[in-house]
Amino acid sequence: xxxxxxxxxxxxxxxxxxxxxxxxxxxxxxxxxxxxxxxxxxxxxxxxxxxxxxxxxxxxxxxxxxxxxxxxxxxxxxxxxxxxxxxxxxxxxxxxxxxxxxxxxxxxxxxxxxxxxxxxxxxxxxxxxxxxxxxxxxxxxxxxxxxxxxxxxxxxxxxxxxxxxxxxxxxxxxxxxxxxxxxxxxxxxxxxxxxxxxxxxxxxxxxxxxxxxxxxxxxxxxxxxxxxxxxxxxxxxxxxxxxxxxxxxxxxxxxxxxxxxxxxxxxxxxxxxxxxxxxxxxxxxxxxxxxxxxxxxxxxxxxxxxxxxxxxxxxxxxxxxxxxxxxxxxxxxxxxxxxxxxxxxxxxxxxxxxx
Amino acid sequence: xxxxxxxxxxxxxxxxxxxxxxxxxxxxxxxxxxxxxxxxxxxxxxxxxxxxxxxxxxxxxxxxxxxxxxxxxxxxxxxxxxxxxxxxxxxxxxxxxxxxxxxxxxxxxxxxxxxxxxxxxxxxxxxxxxxxxxxxxxxxxxxxxxxxxxxxxxxxxxxxxxxxxxxxxxxxxxxxxxxxxxxxxxxxxxxxxxxxxxxxxxxxxxxxxxxxxxxxxxxxxxxxxxxxxxxxxxxxxxxxxxxxxxxxxxxxxxxxxxxxxxxxxxxxxxxxxxxxxxxxxxxxxxxx
Numbered sequence: 001x002x003x004x005x006x007x008x009x010x011x012x013x014x015x016x017x018x019x020x021x022x023x024x025x026x027x028x029x030x031x032x033x034x035x036x037x038x039x040x041x042x043x044x045x046x047x048x049x050x051x052x053x054x055x056x057x058x059x060x061x062x063x064x065x066x067x068x069x070x071x072x073x074x075x076x077x078x079x080x081x082x083x084x085x086x087x088x089x090x091x092x093x094x095x096x097x098x099x100x101x102x103x104x105x106x107x108x109x110x111x112x113x114x115x116x117x118x119x120x121x122x123x124x125x126x127x128x129x130x131x132x133x134x135x136x137x138x139x140x141x142x143x144x145x146x147x148x149x150x151x152x153x154x155x156x157x158x159x160x161x162x163x164x165x166x167x168x169x170x171x172x173x174x175x176x177x178x179x180x181x182x183x184x185x186x187x188x189x190x191x192x193x194x195x196x197x198x199x200x201x202x203x204x205x206x207x208x209x210x211x212x213x214x215x216x217x218x219x220x221x222x223x224x225x226x227x228x229x230x231x232x233x234x235x236x237x238x239x240x241x242x243x244x245x246x247x248x249x250x251x252x253x254x255x256x257x258x259x260x261x262x263x264x265x266x267x268x269x270x271x272x273x274x275x276x277x278x279x280x281x282x283x284x285x286x287x288x289x290x291x292x293x294x295x296x297x298x299x300x301x302x303x304x305x306x307x308x309x310x311x312x313x314x315x316x317x318x319x320x321x322x323x324x325x326x327x328x329x330x331x332x333x334x335x336x337x338x339x340x341x342x343x344x345x346x347x348x349x350x351x352x353x354x355x
Numbered sequence: 356x357x358x359x360x361x362x363x364x365x366x367x368x369x370x371x372x373x374x375x376x377x378x379x380x381x382x383x384x385x386x387x388x389x390x391x392x393x394x395x396x397x398x399x400x401x402x403x404x405x406x407x408x409x410x411x412x413x414x415x416x417x418x419x420x421x422x423x424x425x426x427x428x429x430x431x432x433x434x435x436x437x438x439x440x441x442x443x444x445x446x447x448x449x450x451x452x453x454x455x456x457x458x459x460x461x462x463x464x465x466x467x468x469x470x471x472x473x474x475x476x477x478x479x480x481x482x483x484x485x486x487x488x489x490x491x492x493x494x495x496x497x498x499x500x501x502x503x504x505x506x507x508x509x510x511x512x513x514x515x516x517x518x519x520x521x522x523x524x525x526x527x528x529x530x531x532x533x534x535x536x537x538x539x540x541x542x543x544x545x546x547x548x549x550x551x552x553x554x555x556x557x558x559x560x561x562x563x564x565x566x567x568x569x570x571x572x573x574x575x576x577x578x579x580x581x582x583x584x585x586x587x588x589x590x591x592x593x594x595x596x597x598x599x600x601x602x603x604x605x606x607x608x609x610x611x612x613x614x615x616x617x618x619x620x621x622x623x624x625x626x627x628x629x630x631x632x633x634x635x636x637x638x639x640x641x642x643x
Contacts, residue, residue, distance in 0.1 A: 058539050078543045091540040093554045104554075108545035152544060 002069035002160045004032040009064035024050045026217045037187045039208035040197045047217040048197045052163050056085045084153035085163045090145035094138040101137045102151045123151045143175045161193040201241050213237050233353045238283045247321045251282045261317045267345040277349030286324035288341035295339035389615035407616035420600040428575045431514050439522025460520045472584025475513040503593040506586050522567045529563035565636045
């Protein structure tokens with residue numbers, strides 16, 4: 001059990017790096033609290049797996065350091081770090097029984113037999129593998145196999161962190177839900193640090209207390225699901241989290257006022273002085289846009305009904321704006337005016353929130 | 356599902372059928388014909404029934420050749436399979452070393468069999484061959500044309516040189532298809548090198564190794580050209596394996612009937628061993 005710290009971490013798979021694009025990870029600084037349930041969220045290719053492999057020690061970072069409980073472990077092997085990692089595809093030892101699969105990491109570490117037996121049975125009970133405990137592992141279904149991988153990760157009681165690399169990819173949708181709640185339950189039961197990598201926001205938001213959002217090799221925001229939803233610190237977070245994502249519109253900042261389509265907009269983070277960003281935008285979630293008497297003039301393009309809500313696609317001079325409205329609300333046709341809730345409107349400079 | 360009936364498909368099968376008939380079925384039937392009859396040429400045949408089969412099965416000469424054959428095949432399998440796996444394991448997994456190793460490994464396989472025999476014959480000659488001369492200089496009394504042990508040693512060494520590459524290439528292909536996650540998981544589980552080999556690499560190589568063993572069994576059991584060129588079956592009959600003995604009988608002594616019977620027995624032994632081996636491997640597979 002320990003706190004994990006990553007300091008100024010950068011990684012590149014190339015020998016020489018000339019531009020930002022050559023780096024898989026750029027300047028990562030983060031603390032993982034002991035016993036926390038974290039999700040590492042981001043699109044494919046953003047560096048999630050690289051980051052995970054650096055924490056586990058399968059990969060040595062090009063720059064920067066990894067600390068476990070303030071002890072430098074950057075050059076230590078996975079065994080020395082004492083971590084567990086579960087991969088995207090079930091990794092099982094085909095020739096062994098389920099029992100021996102679960103016992104394998106313990107046997108390798110010289111744990112006495114009676115202790116192994118106790119621990120394996122406990123894990124099997126927890127994962128509902130008791131019935132097939134003495135069957136050959138290769139005969140199980142995909143989710144059964146993934147449970148074995150999971151079980152091997154949980155078998156050792158003293159691991160510093162358990163990491164999951166999109167572990168539910170090969171699992172049927174209905175079992176996905178079952179296994180996910182199982183993981184959540186396990187976290188509460190064993191209270192160990194867990195890092196869960198995924199590109200699925202639902203998975204991340206249901207599993208984690210803290211969600212770490214990655215984009216292009218950088219961590220763009222860390223926070224609770226509510227924080228990520230209510231105050232995205234990066235336009236990518238706004239766009240990636242929430243369905244539909246945040247509306248992002250180019251804006252001008254003149255003498256401390258934010259202007260979209262020539263109309264003054266009040267935002268939560270008013271800027272006092274003149275800024276020197278190459279690009280300024282405002283972000284507002286569709287939930288906080290409403291129709292009003294005056295505001296930004298828009299044309300209504302399409303109304304889609306999702307049941308409880310209607311999603312209205314509109315267009316102003318600077319771009320498209322989506323509006324989420326309760327299905328009982330009356331929707332104007334043709335053209336209308338939109339107003340933004342000031343509390344939930346943010347100004348972004350070069351994609352980052354201006355503070 | 357309704358099958359479309361289209362008799363034209365037979366036209367596509369006919370060429371293969373004719374080809375197989377002429378290169379396998381017709382010659383095999385000719386051998387069967389010879390095996391049950393006696394002939395003195397001029398297309399005159401006399402029915403002999405199972406006489407040749409009884410004669411071959413009781414003949415000490417056949418027993419000895421069969422014994423030598425199993426011994427030879429057993430020895431080369433015991434050497435080539437572990438050696439092939441060991442070489443495959445130590446080959447580089449990426450980089451410029453991969454193509455270099457693969458080309459080097461394929462070289463012996465590309466050399467015609469009689470050339471291999473001739474090469475090793477010259478290489479091992481006690482007076483002028485590099486191997487033979489060096490061994491004698493080092494104080495070994497080595498002469499593969501005179502001493503039985505040396506003849507066996509040279510034949511086995513030649514076969515190992517010629518065919519281990521096949522096992523290497525197959526094993527290497529099997530190893531390359533193992534996903535990196537297996538090694539990563541094993542590393543995290545704290546598995547030793549031996550445990551990784553025993554529980555990941557060997558099980559994942561099982562299918563290619565089955566093929567490797569089958570191929571090496573069949574090829575070595577039917578070996579002819581290389582020992583024929585190297586030792587000619589000698590000294591005496593010491594390295595006269597089944598096919599060498601068969602050719603001696605058929606073409607040397609012109610005993611066509613017994614030779615045909617022996618060919619059929621030979622053929623059934625190969626078939627039987629392959630069938631038993633394959634079924635054992637497959638039954639193992641089903642048990643999973």
